Amino acid sequence: MARNPKVIIVDGNLEARSELHKMLALAHVAVLGEAGYGVDAQTLVEDAQPDVALVGVEEPVARGLQTVEALSASYPNLPIVVYSSLADGASVRRAMLAGARDYLTQPLDADTVLSSIRMVLDQEEHRQRRLTGEVPQIAAAGGTVITVFGAKGGIGKTTIATNLATALVRETGQTVALVDMDTRFGDVAIMMDVPVDRNIADLTRRLDHVDRSNIKEYLVQHSSGVAILPAPSHPGDWNVVSPDHIEQIVRLLAQTHDFVILDTPGTFNEMVAAALEMATVVLLVTSMDVASIKDTVLALNMLRSWSFPREKVKLAINHANVANSVKEKDVVRTLEYEVFWQIPYDEAVTKSTQLGQPIVLTKPNSRVGSNLIDLARVIAGVRPRQRSVFERLLRR
Template identity: 30%
Template structure:
């Protein structure tokens, strides 16, 4: 069922394109009243006769009150200004009024997204406990950071006993969606209109349901969108998401930034990944020194050595001399890992008895689930 907000004289052309039962109203107030009486409604099409500012105000309120309801906005002229304002307010799609084919597609996508939002775990506020935030970081690209983050999240969510949210903070080149074959209909950039007042309902509207117990907050997909996401939005989301999930696993880019530091600040656990090669080990050493300078606690760090069995001329003694920190997990190399990535199915789920899967599961069991959660102290960013 769909609510079409448009004067009756103009609604006749649009109703057939929407399919199914369409309820036509002439004001946004009437649309609000219908929504309040029908919890199953999932789509409102706001016609081009509606005032733009009023339509955006309506959408912003709806996003927090009923995040599973999507709004598709029709305009006589679609330009950059309209698109920017609409997306910031939470409008799912903007379509030219006369483009009926695009309207049909937009409505189908919105309904599919509403179905996903409705199965995202609902906020579970507790007075005494919040979920843990785990940030996975490697200062050198190509170490397998995203693969580790995805598989760690999948292990924690396995069996459906725990709820997990995977956050893709590699805003420019994030691959979480690809690794999980998740359609990036909504991403973190759609939370821009919530800045300053992010709550659980708003955060839920940004999430993509990937598997039972596992949801994801995906990175932007459009060029230039990464620069639009402020670190303040990351801070707010990482305050709200732990009230909704048992674990929040954050995948990061391979460089320190305000966004990464915001995640580090919110974290109960820093998982620092490296591989047995000199550039990666050097960058890990720099990372550890940087975290010391910023006064992050040592006891929330875990160094993980990926491709630990690679024969590259370095011994474990060589690695220990550079790292000067306990290595809590040794993950072997295997061609099965990129195969699992290409399939869009984490290896810990696809092959739970695989040596890589067992290493990641052991790390989760011994150093995430078994250890008490202590949130990181705020960093001393005196260098800014």
């Protein structure tokens, strides 16, 4: 990513683009110029050679989207971020189809815009690396790598990752490693109630001396049999970990374990890109709220821009039975993607999480416990088990 990214602002509303320009100037972002739609926007890109284009789109949206489409076609390496007051899924999808890399809903703040600029530049850098073949490839003989990914925080990724790991051990009897890659919060150790006396930063510092014979010395063993590589207690310790380190660590774990689960943060960064590239399966998690679905549209668009294999990406809806939420048919229509798995909402999950006990162990016959066990069995290629009438009654 450019150290000091340079941007342009394209908007048919002179007042709106002027306000955004002032906000970015106060945040010390270099704004190379402003323009309206159409030819003016094309000319500004040609003259300024920006790193990112910020484009405002409001009703009537046709002119703004035509400009996004024209810029995307003429400058395919230029990331475009659309900002708008329109927050519905259809508007997001139209902008993505026109060529936008991210979509921000107003009102805007400097932190959100800066985060978006960094994200789309990281995505573009990774896309370029992918085009030139400079991306990690996991050893074919290794174990199955499952990356649990979602474009938004707070949607239950870590709960799914911890229960999936536990259920895989429980149902298959095979070896499972769980890696906490959340560079911001890292809650795996808390949810599994294990000490963080060694972590991924410690392993990275000694990586030159680690191989298949001793990597288990850096893993924390859970009573279920899951081997955990926790995140550091202090986020600053992630500074020693690079995407290349992640590649080496996952390779080693895949050579020593049947399954490797990677729990990623609710954002995009180089670590997440490495986790996605090395995955055998990507479990893309969304909840049924509009914000999560909007972010999932962006995530799928990003993966398409990489020519990421569609068959690797499995869409999982968490809290699928929550009342007054978006319906599944609307999710499928908005995302243009089939649903692989639906995980029901259950208050027992919150209590289980607070106790540091995966619900697949504490309440395996509950509705959500049996659902996550079945998910593990399907991913492992094992037929979901048949339940007795008594077990089915317990799930109600």
